[in-house]
Amino acid sequence: MLSFACDYMEGAHPAILNRLADINLDKNTGYGLDAYSDQARQLIREACGRNDAQVHLLVGGTQTNTIIIDAMLRHNDGILAATSGHINVHEAGAIEACGHKVIAMPARLGKIDIDALEHHMATVTAEFNAVGWEHYVIPRALYISQPTELGTLYTLDELRRLRGICDQYGLYLFVDGARLGYGLMSPACDVTLKDLASLVDVFYIGGTKVGALFGEAVVVLNKDIRLTRGLIKSHGALLAKGWLLGVQFATLMTDGLYWDIARNAIDQAMRLRQGMVDKGYELYIDSPTNQQFFVIGNDRLEALQQRVGIDIIEAADDTHTVIRLCTSWATTTDQIDQLLAIV
């Protein structure tokens, strides 16, 4: 069935499957110590313009968020995140299971409210200085996602402002890039990969949603963050056949494949969006990335669901529902045409 329910319904870009088949019966070295992983890590360092970066290849998003945060925080440290941030709502308490509080900050359209963040840090700093920091969870890191869970983007100016706040208050800045390709390839995005790599302490390049079977490439830029292979192993996340990750990211990072296929998702999303608007559908959020949100009358919803896979977000009011339609690297023009013919 035609579906736009999420952006991880397909397997991998065919180039990846082909390369995996090519080396399938080779005797590969385990645990990410293979040449493919080395190549992937080097290509990522080069793309970031940061030859000093440490790169780790992990399997999935929650796992990656957990390990990065566990590497950054100690004891009574916590991490600030938008109320709507993935780690605050959709990870079954994985961060807390590692012993750390997610400190929820007000959000607007998926983005942390920077004024509110600044006010919060000023307020708690004054308060904790007065009474003693030992009674509190100490904000030690800031989590944002680019693009956000609602498809929106931080601008370069906003990232710089967040960097300034982090510097002022001694916070690590961590960017969840599960959909990074779909963010940076949006025409609305004024942030480049090198900008990101020069501004943040750690981020990752999402593969699961952008052309890989699975995989997230963590880029650690601040040497104070001790994200070791032993930490990864102790989380059960050191893949025995690490070359599976190496081959995938080496393929994606060669000749800009990752960015090219990400751009396809944006192009198709823009066609989808325009087509829906032309047919009178109301946008819920002005998203410049691959996730598009619409308000749809409940009378039309059921019929639509029988023909197209969609994601229900929440009730808009008694008679309308917010839905999400996602494109991906694999979305075809034909699929968009079919959708627009149906709606």
Next chain:
Amino acid sequence: MLSFACDYMEGAHPAILNRLADINLDKNTGYGLDAYSDQARQLIREACGRNDAQVHLLVGGTQTNTIIIDAMLRHNDGILAATSGHINVHEAGAIEACGHKVIAMPARLGKIDIDALEHHMATVTAEFNAVGWEHYVIPRALYISQPTELGTLYTLDELRRLRGICDQYGLYLFVDGARLGYGLMSPACDVTLKDLASLVDVFYIGGTKVGALFGEAVVVLNKDIRLTRGLIKSHGALLAKGWLLGVQFATLMTDGLYWDIARNAIDQAMRLRQGMVDKGYELYIDSPTNQQFFVIGNDRLEALQQRVGIDIIEAADDTHTVIRLCTSWATTTDQIDQLLAIV
């Protein structure tokens, strides 16, 4: 110096010190297996009217909250609490350090907003049913404090309503009673100890702030909560000289001493309150318990602080500050008179 900064500035009721001195050189049995602890546990069961209750004597409040919550929750379970709840703000992340998320709910004057709680539970239940509970922190328990951190009280009707919500959604109901005496002894309180013991799954009777050198008596009423001595030990909280706790609670629970000395704090708080109001001070909250909150002009604040210990809560506006004055079991009429002569 005269001080009303908090309610744990004094040691213990003299009767406790005397009994500790009496048995000081006896050969006592360790780890809470002594006769004093047995007596204390039995007196507490009787006072609660629940001979089936399990009673454990612990040292401090954060320790007690952590152990109770660790006993109730597993894996991706979380605990609901008012935004202003002690476990959410003042315990340095001790709950998260045990692996569990505190799910913050809107609060009014220190009390959880019951309508908001009910709405939240209905909403997330519908949402989790639709998408699968595995992505979320599952609310498994509700934390409230009686009286609250702002001195306010839940009524019997409110407790019953909370019990109903907990029954409907499969939540344990846990009452932090760090100041329980100061709550139940308020003339404004329509909840008795037996009411509490019949309505909640677990609660504790605070000793540290109400006449003991230290100590919190946990009363477990729901047998599904496996709060074992082994759990206590693994938290480093099984006091070697457990009889120190046994003697204190046996003393406090004999002839109603705990309740009598708690009532003194209320009586003195009411005198303090009336005196302050008579002198034109503005109440910040209408608290019927031993913590009294006032709004005071910043011009008078510094002079006051030089003569009386007070607790600064927060800025009320640019020229006024919210302060807290606490009475305790040890507060004397003379101390209140001195305060009222100063302000």
Next chain:
Amino acid sequence: MLSFACDYMEGAHPAILNRLADINLDKNTGYGLDAYSDQARQLIREACGRNDAQVHLLVGGTQTNTIIIDAMLRHNDGILAATSGHINVHEAGAIEACGHKVIAMPARLGKIDIDALEHHMATVTAEFNAVGWEHYVIPRALYISQPTELGTLYTLDELRRLRGICDQYGLYLFVDGARLGYGLMSPACDVTLKDLASLVDVFYIGGTKVGALFGEAVVVLNKDIRLTRGLIKSHGALLAKGWLLGVQFATLMTDGLYWDIARNAIDQAMRLRQGMVDKGYELYIDSPTNQQFFVIGNDRLEALQQRVGIDIIEAADDTHTVIRLCTSWATTTDQIDQLLAIV
């Protein structure tokens, strides 16, 4: 280069790669709720003769051990394992990172010493009964691997005896089957899959080392073990594209493919073993499975290592070394011939 260094150097059985390619651009359902995963789980239940079994598909071995153990244990519970058990030596403390002690028991040739285990349980039970269990880590589960890390096998009689000990002392019996196919397909093995499923509380069928790209299929037989999808998610182990696991295990479990390819590893291991013995190499352990251990003179070792990948286990004495040679589902007759021509 020719290599027998481990049994997870190759990718997957070609039938798996083909099926993954076939469905690569389908719109698949996420998080293991797809039809392939359903089919895999049902085929596994049928093969086990336990239609009541809960089956979960996970990515890797350490992750799987951690999640199973976290599901079985609470608070001050621990898990018994052979000193040489994988969880005790090779998992970077992943079990302890979840809060639980691995209680190491004497081992012989990779197998737990059952007499020593029985003696230990009798002794600590008496001791803990005398002093109080609260001071100790309570043995609550027993971990064994079949085959073991040294290639040896538990007999059916031994498994029954372990079951009896577990019943007597209230222990869960957990079998790590990372190489299960290579164990059950050995002619020396008198244990069937159905035997295992009728005797133990939880075990897993290893895919990573037996024909899959990755994947371990957990079979939970005791309903008291609450291994939930939420627990899996909170460990960062709920694979977004769960159908990748479903397709792999559905393929392996169809028409006995898993067992057939496992048998190849045994056949090749027996040829390797006989060839080495014929050439005068000394066996270190009498292993009936795919891992073969030899004692080799250090004078020959370096030359060998330049032509064949091998695994160094430890020094046997000043002039000899213990090495391991592994076969796998992918090992060919030609590879064994090449090896035997070299040594």
Next chain:
Amino acid sequence: MLSFACDYMEGAHPAILNRLADINLDKNTGYGLDAYSDQARQLIREACGRNDAQVHLLVGGTQTNTIIIDAMLRHNDGILAATSGHINVHEAGAIEACGHKVIAMPARLGKIDIDALEHHMATVTAEFNAVGWEHYVIPRALYISQPTELGTLYTLDELRRLRGICDQYGLYLFVDGARLGYGLMSPACDVTLKDLASLVDVFYIGGTKVGALFGEAVVVLNKDIRLTRGLIKSHGALLAKGWLLGVQFATLMTDGLYWDIARNAIDQAMRLRQGMVDKGYELYIDSPTNQQFFVIGNDRLEALQQRVGIDIIEAADDTHTVIRLCTSWATTTDQIDQLLAIV
């Protein structure tokens, strides 16, 4: 009843009770920020000859061990300890509950076998270097107790040798001093407090067993160990009425009271020992401190237990039992005489 079952049966030295009574109704500052705690910390720094030491006052032994170890270790780090070490056997898994493995080393008479330790470190270092440290628990600290759980003592030479091993392999050296007074005051001990403070990274001076109602004074000498007040709070171990600890240690550390009363326990232990030997009892261990161990015929055991509290250690053989008799700061000459009249 006459009892020598353990060394924490009595309350506190009368000087402590008197001082607590003196300040009982004062308005004291909370959380260890009071003048008594300042004084105690300063007296301890002076006694140690280490004005740069950080001192923290905690309540109990398991709590203290857990917090110190949690401060020293990260991620897949573990701590080496004698098989018989308290953290390995008597703390209900508290260390593992904080995420860390206790790596058990062979012991002789309660002391870690230093040759075995040295061999272990050399072996695992070679092995981990070969295969990659990420698969293993990394030894990062060494735990010893002085005196040990069996009453024995490390000599100054042994401590220096341990220091050398720790330096060579990058280990923190941590000394559990729950009975430190009873160790350093033994005529057989050639280690002074200043020696200890110059050789180890962290240790503590036990109060619970040596004259205090409760309390352990942690002395952190290595600034890399981040034992913060926030960590203490997040473990539920920041005592609200911290001055109770301050007063106790200030009293004990004034005019050498702690050492004087510790010496009484040794003097009485030596009388007890000589008396028992004179009566033909067999020493189990040659202990120079306050714990004395004897082998006693089972025919005499029951009668003895009816008149004297003793601690049963284990069966020596079918007809004999190992027992422990402890003296303490509170043991009187008369009590020893009574015991010797009975046996």
